[in-house]
Amino acid sequence: MKVIIKILIVAAALWASTKLVDGIVLTADTTSKQIGTLLAVALIFGLVNAVIKPIIKFVGCAFYVLTFGLFALVVNAALLLLTGWASEQLDLPFHVDGFMAAFWGALLIGVISWILELILRVND
Known part of the structure; x- marks a missing residue:
């Protein structure tokens, strides 16, 4: 149940990022397609974060230490770019246009999700 709630939370944060960040675009034409796309992208984003982020943290731990954790912002942006690319490969109408859009989108998604x-009270 906790996983489903987290996917719904990330989907809501992704929706907010499409409304607030220029360069993150959801082009589905109906509300039901938009919801389905956001849920699918949230699932992809969760998988990307679960699989790739620990590897990047292990390999780049020195960058995390040297930048006092600010390197995490760059990593999160790159993971959102990767999610946008994977979504396009799966013919989902979700697009992230460039690093700066991914940077601000990842920051917004992180804050809203938190x-x-x-x-x-998901983590209680």
Whole structure:
């Protein structure tokens, strides 16, 4: 149940990023297609973060230490770019246009997800 709630939270954060960040675009034409796309992209984003992020943290731990953790912002942006690319390969109408859009989108997704997880007490 916790996994489903986290996917819904990330989908909501992705939706907010499509509305607030220029360069993150959801082009589905109906509301049901938009919801389905956001849920699919949230699942892809979760898989990318679960599989690739630990590897990057292990390999780049020196960069995390040297930048006092700010390197995580770059990693999160790259993972969002990778998610956008994977979504396009799966013919999902979701696109991330460039690193800066991914940077601000990842930052927004992280903050919104954190707030929603606090409100919904997901980690209790």
